[in-house]
Amino acid sequence: MEYRHSVDPNALEIVWNHANEALFIFDYEGNILEANPAFAELFGGKPEDLRISVCCEDSEECEELLDMLKRGEDIPFHFIQRKRKDGKILDILASYGAVNKGKVLAVGMYKDFTGKMEIHRKLKSSHDGYRKLLDEFPYAVLMIKDETVIYANRAGLEIVGASSKEVLIGKPIWQLIRPEEEQSIRQRLMKGMEVTVHEEIERFDGRKLWVEIAMRRVCYENEYVLQMVLRDVTEKRNYEEQLKFFAYQDPLTGLFNRRYFTKEMKKSVEEARKNNRMFGVMFIDLDDFKKVNDSLGHEMGDQLLIQFADRLKKKLREGDIICRFGGDEFLVLIKNIRGKKALVEVVNRLQDALRRPYQLGEESVVVTSSIGIAMFPHDGTDAKTLLSCADQALYEAKEQGEGFRFFRSRD
Template sequence: MVEKYSLEILNRPDLFYQLINNMTDLVFLTKVNPDKSLSYVVLNKPAKDLYGLTNESFGKPIEEVLPKNAYHIVKTKYEEAMEKKKPIKYEDMVTVSHLPQNSNNEVIYWESTITPVFNQDGECTHLLAIVRDLTEQREKESEIQRIKDRFELVWNSVADVMFTFDKKQNIVSVNKAFEKLLGWTAEELVKDKSISIIPEDGKEELRKIIERVKSGETVTTHEVKRITKNGEIIYFLGSFSPLYDQNGDWDGGVVAYKDITERKKYEDMLKELALHDPLTGLPNRTYFSQCLKLEMEKAKRTNLVLSVFVLDIDHFKEINDSYGHDIGDEVLKEFAMRVKRAIRKNDFLARIGGDEFVILIPELTEKTNVMEIADRIQQCLRDEWIIANEKIKITSSIGISFYSQFDLEEKTLFKNADLALYEAKKKGRNNYQIYNKQETSLL
């Protein structure tokens, strides 16, 4: 029944034409005449409409019914199919101006499949061409390409570093700012998965950020530091956003880094100024207080003795009055340098105001060690002082306190050293005294 019904359909020309005329593809059945000329024998309605052909076009040589440029293309492709003796497929672009539906777009893109038909003697008698309109598809592709080009222009024009990564956290693409600032190209990063821009101390932080991004969160204004190809550290303000695949599943992320290295340097400079004496460059009272608290906690844990020195320059006011404040400033700077050289590497020297200095002496195994340090300080000050061609004699009085019972407060420890300094001044200056609770003096 099925075969019979199929044969009946093939024997009904009216049904055949109805079928091909309802096709969106263009159908051209071309006869190869004995003189090798070509003429149309069957055209469906879309094929006729393309070039405005009518029933009178049948039987005429196609060069007489087709526009010249279209004819040359068709003839060349028909000859190619006949020569190869097998179907060929090709694309071309045709400009059509007479069709109403193309009044706003005269360019049509076609995909043509030409199949040669041979008789029993191996002669090509007909050529069947099925032509598909690819204009809409090509326009969509063109629009996608335009969007891609615009995106790439923006992507590579922004000053911020940007890159994408996949679900395995491998970098997939980077912009020009990334290559310029961090030094790595996308090709290098894709080829070598071992390359990392993450410092060791930043990996745990990044892991937490990625977990938040996986959950769909956008992490913004997060301060991070990254490593360049040359090994430099750059500080960034980072934003991390999730990316999804066509099924809506998490598929990686996009990252934007704003370079804040200069801002960080400026902030560090401000911190430096806030915690250091501008004249001598030494830590100031605030910085000293912070370090003293930390060292007192450490001393409690380690049971090692901590000592505080308070020292000043004897008769400094007279130096200022006699030589002027400029000379006085030079004396303070030289005093700081000499004392710094006399103390141990891990000792902490600070200027807390005027001619008053403090020294934090941590991790003492013996209290007598402070006497050696005090002696070295006194000795370094005995060397000749020549400031601005002026020969000046400089001495210092030193008060020393200990943090050994671990029950003193910071201000008490400092006050005890200050009381010992007072005792040193009472004893004629140019000496050191250790705080003694009973006598407020030293041994």
């Protein structure tokens, strides 16, 4: 049995008639259908006499509010302004609870915050002092009304590369935000939430930088506006990118490392299984690499590995994954192949390029390589098995001096 069946209707009527806050129900267009006595007292008349709607003058904001309620989402703590019968503007803390039953879209509650907001305004509205505080604030601060910038402090001008306030004031601000995030941000702001995003923006001088943008609705010069506080995080992001580079890439050759390759292998297995596709894994090893190190030194050995990796990159497709597995061993992931023949063509192309002489200082050196190949799903359906099969095929290719070899099951 639902909770409402256990409540005495007379008790609900008492709550409706004697609540201190204005309570009301409204339809799918935002029109108020019925209101309690506190509502009439707050606005100086009944809804039908006042022509008060849940919607404000901003039709877009009104449409978003109604759409959220139609989806069953409650909207707590939404600050608005409404006019009394005598013309006085009230500051209202509004809350809406979705109903979606019959003609009723939602139930609303208005709490008069005019007195508290007046005190708040008086504290903030020594405008010169407040503006001076903002101007000297170390982070960029922008105030937004009707989608455009109405105020920017010094740091705000600097961060967007504006030479003066005239360059920025009046300009649209949502161009700073990725379009796919705009709707979500608007909805969270409407609920009174503070929203923080990281965006790459283009300054007026064309330079790009990454910024952290903290957004919330605030009272500024007696009206509610969107406040944006921007902080340059380009250096921090570059540092994070460097950490990511060292986490996933080989510092000598610039190729991906074993950790990244393993992650991509697992992803490729899932994608290939889902889409019924094939891919190949190549295990590549330089023949007699130790002789180069011993005769020419480790510095020349490193140069050989760098040139070898560069040739691999030039002869493979952009979407294929190349990894330095360790020492003189490399791995290649060839995606979306049609069969064994396609892999043979790739191997022949690679070996033609890899067997050409390498210039190591004053020495011209010819180095051959061996390649072991495994295919998904023929040789295995998980990353570990495929790598093991390619490794086994590489061992047999080196033993037999064949140049390359596909894995052959012993079953």
